[in-house]
Amino acid sequence: MSTSFDYRSVAQDVLSIEMRGLQQLAQYFNDDFHNACDMVLNNQGKVVVMGMGKSGHIGKKIAATLASTGTSAFFVHPGEASHGDLGMIESGDIVLAISNSGESSEILALYPVLKRRHIRIISMTGKPESNMAKLADVHLQITVPEEACPLDLAPTSSTTATLVMGDAFAVALMKARGFTAEDFALSHPGGALGRKLLLKLSDIMHSGDALPTVNQDALIRDALLEVSQKGLGMTAVVDKDMTLLGIFTDGDLRRLLDQRIDVHTTPISQVMTKNPTVATPNLLAVEGLNIMQEKSINGLMLCQDGKLVGALNMHDLLKAGVM
Structure with missing residues (x-):
């Protein structure tokens, strides 16, 4: 049933708000970003990505992007980690912990164990004064001026900023490694790119x-x-x-x-x-x-x-x- 509601105007507002959030993100490609990239590039272990809720969904994508661009990475659910999956994290790994508020109780509960095992932590939050940010070895800031959700409840602009920060992180590491299209194809042998770059x-x-x-x-x-x-x-x-x-x-x-x-x-x-x-x-x-x-x-x-x-x-x- 057709209505007179102006859907397109709302969509344009969402786009404008999220674009403003991304424009602000540029200032966070700073020394902390450089140090986080250096930490991963010079490390022999894996990157273990964690996040709850929407941050978890974004975290899975970031882990997948890292893995397909030359950085060994996988996602671990924080709730499952405290019930046995923490054993998947080994000495030498680096944890990338994601939370817009920086106060995810499920992730903070893991910090003492990770610290005791000398596993370094990179946090990605929108609150530099949060516990997750202050207790991490390196903090990547993803603060946005406002959420696109008019109720300021559903994470929208913040998850977009998180995704872009993750992409920037992965691509920066990819270029620093000299990762090539042929390398990419080796991890995508079943895809169209793999066929193009591996088939003789x-x-x-x-x-x-x-x-x-x-x-x-x-x-x-x-x-x-x-x-x-x-x-x-x-x-x-x-x-x-x-x-x-x-x-x-x-x-x-x-x-x-x-x-x-x-x-x-x-x-x-x-x-x-x-x-x-x-x-x-x-x-x-x-x-x-x-x-x-x-x-x-x-x-x-x-x-x-x-x-x-x-x-x-x-x-x-x-x-x-x-x-």
Whole structure:
């Protein structure tokens, strides 16, 4: 049922309030932020993130971002920690404790045990005078002018600021480590990025009996049969040692038909494309895609030590999830 309530105006107000909160966040990228990053970067243990309620939800995301960008991290629920999960935290780990108020009783109850075990604590709160802030080794401030919630009850601006501080923390560490896209892919092998950055042309190329080839003495009709049977829309022209001499594609066929060349009597060597674009099988699939796009070609021959070893086309890359 449609009403006359101005939802969009409220949404704009929320956006404005949260943006003001984020603008204030810049002042907190200070010496404490630097020291927190240094502490984690120079530490051999893990980062154990803790938070209750909404801070816990944000904490899980921060832990996941840290873990996927080169900083070993995981989330532990403070309530569960006091009932056995504290055993997951080892000497040398660093605890990142999150609470906007800085007075989370569940987290503060763990401080004495963590201190006794010489586990350092980074707190992330909106109250620098809070117990969590004062008792931590380093405090990251996330104070915002106001919550977007008109009742000032539901954490809104504060959780957004916490999330951004966590992202800044993770990305700063990522860059300091020299963490690369290839490193990222290694921890995301099942995702699209992993496929793009880990998959090689050798993993998807056609080889052996599936590789379309004809010798240099073959007729055009023989090449057409090979193109049809192997289904790549092309065939390589090779000598007896599998040295690539040229390539013939279905596009070449269309051009030949306009020239009225007799496919039953003309050798393929007279109409093939010499010196075609090639790649090596150990090239990343995404790099092979870039070559094909730059050259405006739909197929690619793969050579190793001067010999033809494989072939693939755009459909193979699409099927593999590279594009």
